[in-house]
Amino acid sequence: MSSTVELTKENFDQTVDENDFVLIDFWADWCGPCRQFAPVYEKAATDNPDLVFAKVDTEAQPELAAAFGIQSIPTLMIVREKVAVYAQPGALPEAALTDIIGQARKLDMDEVRKSIAAQQDNGQ
Numbered sequence: 065m066s067s068t069v070e071l072t073k074e075n076f077d078q079t080v081d082e083n084d085f086v087l088i089d090f091w092a093d094w095c096g097p098c099r100q101f102a103p104v105y106e107k108a109a110t111d112n113p114d115l116v117f118a119k120v121d122t123e124a125q126p127e128l129a130a131a132f133g134i135q136s137i138p139t140l141m142i143v144r145e146k147v148a149v150y151a152q153p154g155a156l157p158e159a160a161l162t163d164i165i166g167q168a169r170k171l172d173m174d175e176v177r178k179s180i181a182a183q184q185d186n187g188q
Contacts, residue, residue: 067109069118073127076120080143083116087165090120090129090139098138101155105140108161115165142168147176 071079071088080086089105091098109117122129122137132141135153142150142164149168156164 067106067113067117069116071118071120071128072125076128079116079118080146084145085114085168086116086118086143088118088120088141088143090122090132090134090137090141092121092123092137094123095137097155101138104156104158104161107158108165111162112165140164144168144171144176145173147173147180149176 068089069075069079087105087108089098089101091102105117105119109115120128122134132139132148132151137153138155139151139153140156140161141148149171150164
């Protein structure tokens with residue numbers, strides 16, 4: 065069985081609300097780099113069983129792709145405690161994905177929320 069969750073507009077909010085750490089791969093069947101990234105993403109999911117790895121098929125879920133302003137695929141997004149802390153297009157090599165997951169794990173979410181609040185207060 066795949067260790068990734070297929071996200072749809074029906075289960076997206078619930079998945080993000082119920083899990084503190086969700087990685088989301090925005091992809092499509094016709095996308096060559098997406099197919100190259102898929103085994104790297106699956107391996108990371110296997111290596112990090114405590115995290116939720118999810119996929120959004122941008123062809124099947126255009127509303128979700130549009131809601132997040134996905135311009136190119138694959139795009140990896142990391143959501144921690146309902147805050148998007150990372151979003152970057154491009155297929156990542158395994159080492160880079162492992163590094164990004166490690167950095168996201170180390171984030172102090174209280175500091176992240178303070179930073180977001182400060183930016184919003186400054187009208188940015």
